[in-house]
């Protein structure tokens with residue numbers, strides 16, 4: 001590829017780095033190889049002219065018509081990019097019953113990476129892992145508002161604790177107009193690497209417009225609410241960590257095992273509990289605990305160890321999933337509600353706007369501007 005071709009990917013990297021979840025450069029340049037997998041040079045030029053806020057085609061066309069394409073050709077390109085999982089698509093319902101299609105840039109994760117369920121290769125996953133190590137883990141964890149939160153297993157919450165409606169999975173599924181399920185990309189990656197992940201594979205939920213997107217991209221299938229509850233029940237029995245997007249109305253719900261790329265990367269950091277929002281924490285009653293280690297095996301965060309035949313929980317690692325609570329034969333672990341409840345933003349657009357506000361606030365502080 002000539003210099004001009006490479007330059008377009010560097011410009012795209014710099015553009016994506018201005019998103020709420022950025023896309024920083026590395027010394028190795030691995031981020032450019034990832035972009036080449038996700039975008040052709042023309043697609044990169046179009047993505048460079050898009051925003052992280054969803055907008056209609058006509059707005060994007062104003063910025064790209066100098067490339068010599070018609071609005072129809074742009075629409076075709078945007079659809080190809082959407083199917084490839086390099087951009088997002090949203091639908092704005094209008095008062096007259098019609099809807100307007102909107103497109104937007106996507107962060108690498110949660111976003112472009114997870115949309116590669118049907119396209120992932122061993123090489124792409126290895127590049128993604130290298131990029132995680134070199135730059136993206138730090139970027140992902142640097143936002144002051146988290147992308148993910150944990151919803152504890154319902155049975156693990158004592159009746160005296162009031163559960164907010166957004167912390168009830170039943171509400172998310174009951175309110176959904178449509179639900180889709182798809183295979184977990186981390187599970188697929190493990191297959192490609194000949195590593196074994198023993199957890200169930202089909203366990204990633206999307207709702208409403210995102211469910212339609214997953215089906216249109218070819219990796220999701222629509223399911224009924226009953227099937228969604230049945231898959232969720234199995235996921236909880238397997239001890240998977242239930243993690244929706246950090247919004248009152250999340251567009252996706254991940255059920256993560258310890259192979260999960262984001263969970264395993266967050267585990268490598270000092271204070272995982274700060275990086276996944278949860279309104280709960282755990283406490284062990286040392287008088288009831290018999291040191292049987294059941295909870296230890298169940299915890300995906302390796303947050304528990306046994307000392308003098310009693311389970312001890314590392315509060316910096318615990319993300320309040322409740323898996324240990326439901327598995328304890330002695331009912332020695334309890335989930336407690338934190339004093340200060342964190343109320344999630346309404347939806348992913350509000351989440352991204354909040355992340356941007358916090359980033360701007362930090363930059364102002366760094367520059368000494370009040």
Ligand code: SF4
Nearest residue numbers: 289290292293295328
């Ligand atoms: S499962 Fe319960 S009894 Fe067993 S070690 Fe854990 S807290 Fe203690």
Ligand code: SF4
Nearest residue numbers: 299318319321322324
């Ligand atoms: S100790 Fe582990 S299993 Fe228990 S709530 Fe915390 S993260 Fe979940």
